[in-house]
Amino acid sequence: MSESETTSQYNRTFSRCRIAIIVLCVIIVALLIAFAVVISLLHERLFSALGDRSCPSRDHNINLDPPDILPPFHDLTKDEIMSIKQFLYGQPDLNLAHANDIRCNRSFIYTMELNVPEKEETLKFLDREELRPVREAKVIIYRGDKSDPFVQEFIVGPLPYPKEKRSETQGPFLFRPLSTPEYFGAIDIMRTEIQNKMSHIVEESYGGKVGNCSEKCLEFQMITPISPVSHGEPKARKIWFWLAPVVEYWSLHPIDFSILMDLTSNKVEEFTIDKIYYGNQMFNTVDELLRAYESGSVTKTQIPFPSISKELYSSMHRRGTLFPEEPLLPPTEFEPSGKRYSINGRHIKYMGWDFDVRMSTISGPQIFDIRFNNKRIVYELSLQEIAVFYSANSPAQRVADYVDGVALIGSRVRSLVSGADCPYHSTFLSTDLVLDYSEEPVHFDRSFCVFEHNSGVPLRRHLSFQGYRVFYEGMMDIVLTVRTIAAIANYDYIVDFIFHQNGALEVKMISTGYILTSFRHPPEDSYGFRLRDHMIGNIHHHMFHFKVDLDIYGQKNQFETIEITPEQVDNTKWSAQTTTRYHQTRIVRHQIKSEKEAAMKYNFDKPKYLTFYNNLALSPTGVPRAYRLLTRGISKQMLKQGTGQEPSVSWSRYQVAVTKYKEEEKRSSSMYAIWDAKDPVVNFQSFIDDDENIADEDQVTWVTLGIHHIPHTEDIPVTPTVGLDLGFFLLPYNYFDEDPAMGSGDAIRIEPKDQVDLNKGLKIETYGKSENLQCFPRQSTFISHLKEKPESIFG
Numbered sequence: 001m002s003e004s005e006t007t008s009q010y011n012r013t014f015s016r017c018r019i020a021i022i023v024l025c026v027i028i029v030a031l032l033i034a035f036a037v038v039i040s041l042l043h044e045r046l047f048s049a050l051g052d053r054s055c056p057s058r059d060h061n062i063n064l065d066p067p068d069i070l071p072p073f074h075d076l077t078k079d080e081i082m083s084i085k086q087f088l089y090g091q092p093d094l095n096l097a098h099a100n101d102i103r104c105n106r107s108f109i110y111t112m113e114l115n116v117p118e119k120e121e122t123l124k125f126l127d128r129e130e131l132r133p134v135r136e137a138k139v140i141i142y143r144g145d146k147s148d149p150f151v152q153e154f155i156v157g158p159l160p161y162p163k164e165k166r167s168e169t170q171g172p173f174l175f176r177p178l179s180t181p182e183y184f185g186a187i188d189i190m191r192t193e194i195q196n197k198m199s200h201i202v203e204e205s206y207g208g209k210v211g212n213c214s215e216k217c218l219e220f221q222m223i224t225p226i227s228p229v230s231h232g233e234p235k236a237r238k239i240w241f242w243l244a245p246v247v248e249y250w251s252l253h254p255i256d257f258s259i260l261m262d263l264t265s266n267k268v269e270e271f272t273i274d275k276i277y278y279g280n281q282m283f284n285t286v287d288e289l290l291r292a293y294e295s296g297s298v299t300k301t302q303i304p305f306p307s308i309s310k311e312l313y314s315s316m317h318r319r320g321t322l323f324p325e326e327p328l329l330p331p332t333e334f335e336p337s338g339k340r341y342s343i344n345g346r347h348i349k350y351m352g353w354d355f356d357v358r359m360s361t362i363s364g365p366q367i368f369d370i371r372f373n374n375k376r377i378v379y380e381l382s383l384q385e386i387a388v389f390y391s392a393n394s395p396a397q398r399v400a401d402y403v404d405g406v407a408l409i410g411s412r413v414r415s416l417v418s419g420a421d422c423p424y425h426s427t428f429l430s431t432d433l434v435l436d437y438s439e440e441p442v443h444f445d446r447s448f449c450v451f452e453h454n455s456g457v458p459l460r461r462h463l464s465f466q467g468y469r470v471f472y473e474g475m476m477d478i479v480l481t482v483r484t485i486a487a488i489a490n491y492d493y494i495v496d497f498i499f500h501q502n503g504a505l506e507v508k509m510i511s512t513g514y515i516l517t518s519f520r521h522p523p524e525d526s527y528g529f530r531l532r533d534h535m536i537g538n539i540h541h542h543m544f545h546f547k548v549d550l551d552i553y554g555q556k557n558q559f560e561t562i563e564i565t566p567e568q569v570d571n572t573k574w575s576a577q578t579t580t581r582y583h584q585t586r587i588v589r590h591q592i593k594s595e596k597e598a599a600m601k602y603n604f605d606k607p608k609y610l611t612f613y614n615n616l617a618l619s620p621t622g623v624p625r626a627y628r629l630l631t632r633g634i635s636k637q638m639l640k641q642g643t644g645q646e647p648s649v650s651w652s653r654y655q656v657a658v659t660k661y662k663e664e665e666k667r668s669s670s671m672y673a674i675w676d677a678k679d680p681v682v683n684f685q686s687f688i689d690d691d692e693n694i695a696d697e698d699q700v701t702w703v704t705l706g707i708h709h710i711p712h713t714e715d716i717p718v719t720p721t722v723g724l725d726l727g728f729f730l731l732p733y734n735y736f737d738e739d740p741a742m743g744s745g746d747a748i749r750i751e752p753k754d755q756v757d758l759n760k761g762l763k764i765e766t767y768g769k770s771e772n773l774q775c776f777p778r779q780s781t782f783i784s785h786l787k788e789k790p791e792s793i794f795g
Contacts, residue, residue, distance in 0.1 A: 252515070356367075428449050479500050568582065628732075633728065653701070658701050
């Protein structure tokens with residue numbers, strides 16, 4: 001065969017192969033497309049099937065809209081708020097500025113909330129179906145335009161269309177919480193002073209700038225208002241501000257540069273710098289600091305600006321030794337039968353419990369009219385105050401004695417995050433509050449979460465495997481939790497109200513968030529450990545106060561302690577020796593009859609039960625049907641009574657106090673308490689000092705929780721909650737004839753069909769429950785919701 005014929009045959013063969021390859025590729029592509037279509041259809045059908053098999057939501061149980069007729073404890077609605085504002089703006093004697101035009105020297109609405117009606121009036125409505133209490137609002141107005149300014153509190157009503165206002169109280173203008181124009185006015189003055197006179201000190205000392213910067217920025221953070229008892233000027237209003245780098249997170253980057261601002265005037269332009277702290281020295285004026293800095297008579301600080309990255313120790317980005325090795329999902333709870341609780345507006349029912357939830361703007365979460373099997377146990381259970389007292393050598397951190405009502409605790413609750421703050425299956429309740437900077441009600445989208453939770457701990461159990469009767473019976477402690485979390489500056493406080501199926505009610509308080517630190521100079525070492533080169537974690541004392549208005553079988557209650565006392569008894573009848581004594585304990589019941597006797601400082605040498613009951617409500621055996629208060633968060637106040645800021649938190653002197661109910665003693669603290677130690681606006685000690693009779697009276701129990709915290713390196717970046725939970729329980733104590741949770745279908749019972757012959761099998765009682773789940777958890781929509789409404793968490 002010639003060369004040309006060979007070449008021609010090769011070309012024909014190559015062409016045929018190329019065609020075959022092309023055809024093969026087309027077939028493969030077609031098969032891939034067909035395969036993809038099949039997979040897509042299967043995927044769609046699978047998810048469709050899963051959707052069809054999603055667990056029932058029982059959404060008909062949940063209606064979060066305000067009822068047409070609002071119950072006595074329901075917070076103000078948006079319509080009511082706007083109606084109140086319209087009414088007050090029309091009052092010529094108030095001369096109110098609108099939110100977009102407020103000034104320190106003008107009158108304006110600072111906040112408002114529901115005025116909870118008087119208890120007696122409310123009980124007549126709830127229990128005897130008498131006239132519904134009139135709905136009213138409590139409105140706080142700053143009267144800065146007066147020659148002698150003051151804070152005025154009005155009661156406005158009736159709602160929803162108010163027609164009258166009445167003045168309740170006048171508060172001290174010097175001790176009012178900071179308003180928006182006041183805070184930013186002070187910041188602007190300090191920024192200007194830095195930029196005009198001290199920018200070189202700031203840049204040389206801390207490597208950053210104040211104002212007009214895109215990187216390495218420094219900004220002022222408020223450390224704390226200080227009470228006049230700390231600076232000795234009763235008619236002055238002063239606040240320490242701390243210069244800090246704008247990083248995640250500022251409180252872990254202390255700088256030894258603080259300014260004490262004098263905000264006594266009601267005109268921002270008259271605010272002045274009172275003191276400057278730099279290099280562990282105090283200066284009276286900016287010029288005094290400048291002279292010392294230029295002359296070298298002050299030790300100059302030189303620390304670099306933090307290097308901003310995900311590895312920065314104060315950042316909460318994931319880092320370190322990563323685990324688990326694969327991105328495995330953690331265990332997740334879901335509701336295979338849908339929600340077993342119901343919500344109507346703010347009224348919640350669960351397993352015999354029912355109650356109303358609300359949010360006080362000033363003091364935070366409150367629960368009213370708590371009943372079990374339709375019998376009232378608690379009329380009011382509410383957070384009253386949060387306080388944190390620091391210690392330091394630094395003049396600013398030394399007086400950092402926070403009493404958080406000044407920050408309006410309820411306004412510090414922001415959107416709770418599914419899967420981190422609360423389980424995915426939670427129901428979230430929103431809150432509408434009034435704050436000075438907004439004409440419209442400020443909407444906090446997810447301020448409460450409500451969820452049923454398997455605690456993983458048996459509520460009860462017993463396995464009898466010996467003797468003539470063998471059986472097992474037990475059930476998990478499955479509870480309903482109502483949770484809110486307040487982020488107050490650097491700290492976050494988790495508040496849980498937990499309802500158990502045996503009639504027990506638990507309150508839990510947990511601290512997390514960032515610690516407050518101070519710049520390390522040698523004298524600071526007495527107040528904490530050195531956690532970084534320039535950082536001391538300062539010792540501080542967390543304190544929380546709660547109001548517990550128990551009504552056990554009515555309002556006429558007694559407070560009794562069951563004291564556990566040692567005794568020696570004659571044991572000669574039971575011993576071979578003739579003079580033996582046996583040591584054991586006995587109980588001694590003691591009724592507490594006066595307020596002073598009921599103010600308790602816990603003594604571990606004298607353990608006791610604290611019980612509350614109506615003397616006319618007895619069990620068949622003649623013992624009182626009572627509830628017991630059990631506290632698990634006892635903390636001793638170490639400050640000398642009556643000194644410094646201590647009088648503002650006089651409630652912290654006692655772990656428990658019981659007083660006679662009075663309408664004028666609704667709260668144990670006030671929004672002025674961070675300032676008013678010299679003469680507290682609400683003096684809790686006075687609740688006790690009049691020493692009224694509490695026997696067979698309507699009683700209020702006040703519970704203090706607390707913990708001393710000495711920070712350590714594991715608190716960086718953020719203090720974990722483990723080991724920091726505090727709480728108290730209200731436990732039925734002879735209240736029921738037996739454990740009411742015996743009626744719960746969550747139990748499991750196992751016993752042999754024949755007690756003699758196990759081979760005949762077991763009788764397993766699950767009370768209708770199937771362990772073969774027929775549904776799948778519903779997917780959470782939280783992330784998509786957050787992407788659509790970012791203001792719901794950061795607004």
